[in-house]
Amino acid sequence: MARYLFRRVIAFCLILLTISLLSFWLMRLLPGDPIVKHLGTSYTTENAQAFAHQVGLDKGFFAQYFTWLGHTLTGNLGYSWNVSPNTSISEILSKTLPPTIEIAFFSQVIALGISIPASVAVVRRPNGKLDRATNVLMLSAYSIPTLIAVPVLTLFLCVRYNVLPGPSSWVSFAEDPILNLRVCVLPALAISVASLAGHFRFLRNDMIINLQEDFVVMARSKGLTNRRILWRHVLRPSSVTLLTSVGLTIGGLIVGLFVAEVYLSIPGFSTQVIASVDTSDYGLLQACIMTIAFIVISIQLIVNFLLPIIDPRIARD
Amino acid sequence: MTTVTTRQVASDNIVVVENLSTTFATPRGSLTAVNNVSLTIQRGMSLGIVGESGSGKTVLSRSIIGLLPPSNMTQTGSATINGNQIIGVAHKELLKLWGSEVAMIFQDPMTALTPTRRVGDQIAESLRINLKMSKKDAKAKAIDLLRQVGIPSPERRSRAYPNQLSGGMRQRVMIAIAIACGPEFLVADEPTTGLDVTVQAQVLDLISELRREANLTMILVTHDLGVVATRTDNVAVMYAGRIVEQAPTKELFARVAMPYTKGLLDSTPRIDAPSHTRLSSIEGRPPDLVNPPAGCPFAPRCTLAQDLCHKEAPALVASTLDPDHLFACHYPLNGHAAQPQGA
Numbered sequence: 035m036a037r038y039l040f041r042r043v044i045a046f047c048l049i050l051l052t053i054s055l056l057s058f059w060l061m062r063l064l065p066g067d068p069i070v071k072h073l074g075t076s077y078t079t080e081n082a083q084a085f086a087h088q089v090g091l092d093k094g095f096f097a098q099y100f101t102w103l104g105h106t107l108t109g110n111l112g113y114s115w116n117v118s119p120n121t122s123i124s125e126i127l128s129k130t131l132p133p134t135i136e137i138a139f140f141s142q143v144i145a146l147g148i149s150i151p152a153s154v155a156v157v158r159r160p161n162g163k164l165d166r167a168t169n170v171l172m173l174s175a176y177s178i179p180t181l182i183a184v185p186v187l188t189l190f191l192c193v194r195y196n197v198l199p200g201p202s203s204w205v206s207f208a209e210d211p212i213l214n215l216r217v218c219v220l221p222a223l224a225i226s227v228a229s230l231a232g233h234f235r236f237l238r239n240d241m242i243i244n245l246q247e248d249f250v251v252m253a254r255s256k257g258l259t260n261r262r263i264l265w266r267h268v269l270r271p272s273s274v275t276l277l278t279s280v281g282l283t284i285g286g287l288i289v290g291l292f293v294a295e296v297y298l299s300i301p302g303f304s305t306q307v308i309a310s311v312d313t314s315d316y317g318l319l320q321a322c323i324m325t326i327a328f329i330v331i332s333i334q335l336i337v338n339f340l341l342p343i344i345d346p347r348i349a350r351d
Numbered sequence: 352m353t354t355v356t357t358r359q360v361a362s363d364n365i366v367v368v369e370n371l372s373t374t375f376a377t378p379r380g381s382l383t384a385v386n387n388v389s390l391t392i393q394r395g396m397s398l399g400i401v402g403e404s405g406s407g408k409t410v411l412s413r414s415i416i417g418l419l420p421p422s423n424m425t426q427t428g429s430a431t432i433n434g435n436q437i438i439g440v441a442h443k444e445l446l447k448l449w450g451s452e453v454a455m456i457f458q459d460p461m462t463a464l465t466p467t468r469r470v471g472d473q474i475a476e477s478l479r480i481n482l483k484m485s486k487k488d489a490k491a492k493a494i495d496l497l498r499q500v501g502i503p504s505p506e507r508r509s510r511a512y513p514n515q516l517s518g519g520m521r522q523r524v525m526i527a528i529a530i531a532c533g534p535e536f537l538v539a540d541e542p543t544t545g546l547d548v549t550v551q552a553q554v555l556d557l558i559s560e561l562r563r564e565a566n567l568t569m570i571l572v573t574h575d576l577g578v579v580a581t582r583t584d585n586v587a588v589m590y591a592g593r594i595v596e597q598a599p600t601k602e603l604f605a606r607v608a609m610p611y612t613k614g615l616l617d618s619t620p621r622i623d624a625p626s627h628t629r630l631s632s633i634e635g636r637p638p639d640l641v642n643p644p645a646g647c648p649f650a651p652r653c654t655l656a657q658d659l660c661h662k663e664a665p666a667l668v669a670s671t672l673d674p675d676h677l678f679a680c681h682y683p684l685n686g687h688a689a690q691p692q693g694a
């Protein structure tokens with residue numbers, strides 16, 4: 035167990051290092067000059083040189099990289115240049131991450147909350163009417179882009195039926211938990227539709243395969259109802275692919291999150307990602323990329339750790 | 352075929368099967384896996400079912416307890432357990448029997464135990480559902496049952512997942528599940544195939560002991576004629592979905608009537624050979640069950656076959672030597688002859 039964790043942690047650090055180096059290099063190839071963006075109309079050659087010298091842009095690539103690495107490892111993420119000039123990046127992250135993580139989390143709760151009972155319902159008759167109808171429904175939901183889902187849901191849930199707060203009502207959980215959760219529902223719902231079809235498909239297929247297994251006949255011979263067999267005997271061994279899929283989905287949510295955050299004026303993290311690309315805010319962008327990498331890889335680690343707990347037949351390593 | 356059942360007037364027949372057929376719809380056409388089978392089992396007796404792979408042993412034994420998925424299957428005839436009809440009744444009716452009156456032991460305890468649930472929970476679940484026990488009582492009883500089937504440190508083992516136990520122990524767990532709610536009728540489908548020889552004997556001894564204690568009736572499906580000889584009261588031999596010979600065990604081994612059964616016996620090196628000898632060394636292959644040949648299904652492989660065999664299928668009839676010895680053959684061995692009808 036200790037060895038297992040040790041190896042995972044080493045791999046984790048190596049991946050993060052590689053990503054940091056790659057992104058450090060790639061963002062310098064982006065069109066757009068951070069100095070021009072920073073100085074704007076007050077651009078003069080002297081000002082430019084002074085700024086470049088101040089932030090270290092006049093040094094060589096590796097000198098820049100290792101300076102950044104040293105600062106980051108000691109917990110100093112630096113300051114934003116252009117998105118919110120002279121604000122500390124740690125402050126930006128600590129303010130903007132919570133709403134985005136919250137919405138991403140709830141989107142998966144909703145996607146699982148729908149796909150699990152749906153799968154259990156349809157596998158009783160594979161390829162039956164209910165199964166086919168649900169498949170079509172899930173696929174149609176899948177093909178709705180967030181760009182359309184958000185305004186349509188807003189129109190119905192906020193304007194027409196007025197059951198949820200509209201755009202620009204964001205408050206943090208600490209300020210008003212109830213309102214915070216109510217605001218989360220809409221973006222989470224809009225983003226969940228993208229994950230729904232995948233989760234449903236994986237769980238449904240694995241359940242159908244497991245329903246052919248002897249342990250299902252055994253459970254029947256014990257006098258258990260079909261309902262109990264599905265929920266207590268078939269669901270868990272069938273959720274391995276599903277869990278993996280949840281882990282892989284998370285990273286891909288960022289685009290949908292951005293759309294939702296912009297449309298609903300939620301002061302979230304994905305807004306910072308896009309804005310920092312836009313303004314060549316190297317320090318903030320690098321911090322954002324590392325945050326995403328950290329979250330995605332951590333989720334993979336957690337998933338890998340959970341799989342043998344979900345299905346004891348899966349060995350660790 | 353009704354002559355068979357009415358003749359056995361012995362009142363206490365727990366299992367009565369009459370003209371049972373089970374047919375599967377397959378992409379190639381309908382496949383008759385069990386063809387017009389009739390049999391009875393008296394309370395407390397054990398019936399061995401033998402036959403080559405694919406002869407329908409599993410389908411027959413599962414049909415009798417109603418445990419086949421209904422999706423691509425049709426059945427005719429009747430099967431009753433303790434007078435309860437199994438064929439064609441609603442799932443709800445079968446649920447009342449399963450677990451409490453009938454139970455099943457599967458061949459491969461690795462695939463037949465739910466991999467994601469602790470074995471103690473899998474036993475306790477049956478007790479809670481069928482006997483309406485409380486959570487606490489069921490847990491205690493589950494540990495008792497594990498002790499009863501000879502699992503050391505049952506308390507600790509009850510918390511194990513199936514893959515953490517040895518094959519023999521898993522089979523003992525499955526037996527514990529099967530006997531948990533005190534069933535009267537047990538179907539054991541090759542319960543020891545895949546276990547090593549000493550464990551096989553231990554598991555069979557355990558089953559015999561539990562049967563004696565509870566006067567359990569049993570169907571024992573096996574490939575192993577050594578097991579049949581020592582563990583069963585009667586034997587039914589299956590070929591291509593039919594019972595082709597049936598007799599008290601001693602009688603069958605003393606004077607075989609069917610050339611097919613003789614082939615099975617000859618293909619086993621020794622009667623007491625403990626290893627699970629696969630019965631497959633008879634020349635040729637069993638017939639296609641989708642397009643069965645006319646006449647005796649064994650005729651293409653039978654050394655004694657004559658013209659009549661290819662034209663007319665022999666019926667299962669009682670022998671003149673022993674009315675309990677039934678066979679389906681035009682030219683039986685060892686001086687057997689068909690009793691005249693109506694005798």
Ligand SMILES: Nc1ncnc2c1ncn2[C@@H]1O[C@H](COP(=O)(O)OP(=O)(O)OP(=O)(O)O)[C@@H](O)[C@H]1O
Binds near residue numbers: 382402
């Ligand atoms: N669900 C099903 N659908 C279609 N055909 C089936 C199904 N189940 C069994 N069969 C067919 O029925 C026949 C009898 O199968 P069965 O499993 O009863 O044989 P068996 O005697 O138990 O063999 P083995 O010794 O290998 O276990 C086989 O030809 C098999 O292919």
Ligand code: SF4
Binds near residue numbers: 611649650653660
């Ligand atoms: S009926 Fe004929 S072919 Fe069939 S087993 Fe008897 S002798 Fe052989």
Ligand SMILES: [Mg+2]
Binds near residue numbers: 408409410540
């Ligand atoms: Mg079988």
